[in-house]
Amino acid sequence: MVSALWRVHVDPRRCIGSGICAGAAPDHFVLVADASVALAELIEPSQEVTDAAESCPMEAITVRDALDDRQISPGRDGRL
Numbered sequence: 001m002v003s004a005l006w007r008v009h010v011d012p013r014r015c016i017g018s019g020i021c022a023g024a025a026p027d028h029f030v031l032v033a034d035a036s037v038a039l040a041e042l043i044e045p046s047q048e049v050t051d052a053a054e055s056c057p058m059e060a061i062t063v064r065d066a067l068d069d070r071q072i073s074p075g076r077d078g079r080l
Ligand code: SF4
Pocket: 010, 014, 015, 016, 017, 018, 019, 020, 021, 022, 035, 036, 055, 056, 057, 058, 059, 060, 061
């Protein structure tokens, strides 16, 4: 079954405020006080978001299937 919803989380303990995610997916991440914040927790599947999660040097971004909690990114499944 293909999920239509993903859950995006940024771990503030890991984020170092590099801004890579906001550059890769400006519609999904913004820097607030030198830390990234996901603009929406629940999103439609997005290659930009998996690219951002895969690019994060701290692996601070986690993308999971909102229905079955399967981790989509980072990891080998991080492609649409
Ligand atoms: S790429 Fe990672 S470390 Fe850099 S701002 Fe985004 S979440 Fe933080």
